Amino acid sequence: MILVTGGLGMIGAHTARALVDLRQDVLVTAHHRTDVPSFLAGKVTVESLDVTDRDAFLDLGNRHDISDIVHLAGTIPGDDPVRFFRTDTTGLLNALDAARTWGVRRFAVASSLGAYVGRTEARWHEELALPTVELPHPIIAFKKAVEPLTTHSLQGSGVQPVVLRIGSTWGPLMDPESPFNPIPPYVSAVLRGEEPNPLYADDGGDS
Known part of the structure; x- marks a missing residue:
């Protein structure tokens, strides 16, 4: 079973739908959103989860046989950037802790195409070095930081890190x-x- 945190959000629902179309068993978690899109109703297992609650996160592994994690849960920054970074970093670290504890095969995490900000090439690709520049938004700053946090956290664990530099998500869920x-x-x-x-x-x- 593949766990998609934030699986009822915009990108999460797209991801869950794609995995269901590939005939995968999918567990989605949601915290604030409870409405399940019609195209996922009856096709995914839904769990309520605050990803900042480490014990609740790890307890998912006691109820489900989770083989892979796609970590997409996140928050929107308010007036306090420190609170935003603390919340989303805690969720990320709990997800990484779960990946190592459960011994999953892959851990995919949402980064952003914004990581390339500062590159002047007309076409970005994965081999480009990421520049050190001022970033235009706290979400992009966090997503760029997610990459080394994830790869270093999973070193020596046997869990394959997969960094998703996500751009626009197209279609009716946008x-x-x-x-x-x-x-x-x-x-x-x-x-x-x-x-x-x-x-x-x-x-x-x-x-």
Whole structure:
């Protein structure tokens, strides 16, 4: 069984759906969100979990035979960046602790294409060195830090780390007012009969 933390969120639900389509048994966890999308109803096992609760996290392994972890759970920064970093780092470390304790095969974790900020190439690829630059958002800063935390935490454990440098998630589950991707708000404005904010090639991304 594959565990997807944050599996009812936007990216998590996309991921769970893809795994179900591959005929995998999927366990999704959710903390604040409880509504299960219709395309996942009856197809995944759902557990309520606060990933910052280490004991509750590890207890999942007593109830389910978990072979792999996809850690996508996260929070949105508020006015206190330290609280955001503490919360999401605690969740990550608990997930890594579970991976080592359970001896899973792979541990996949959400990074971000924002890790490449500062590279001027027209096409990014995995072999590029990540630059040391000022990052535009706390989420991107955390996701970039996730990479060495994950790879070093799993050294010598036999668990394969998989870093997911996620960009835009497309399709009907995309946040229609996403602050990170200008295309869904553009389409949403058109559907409301409003004039959308213009998109320019020089803005970056693949708009």
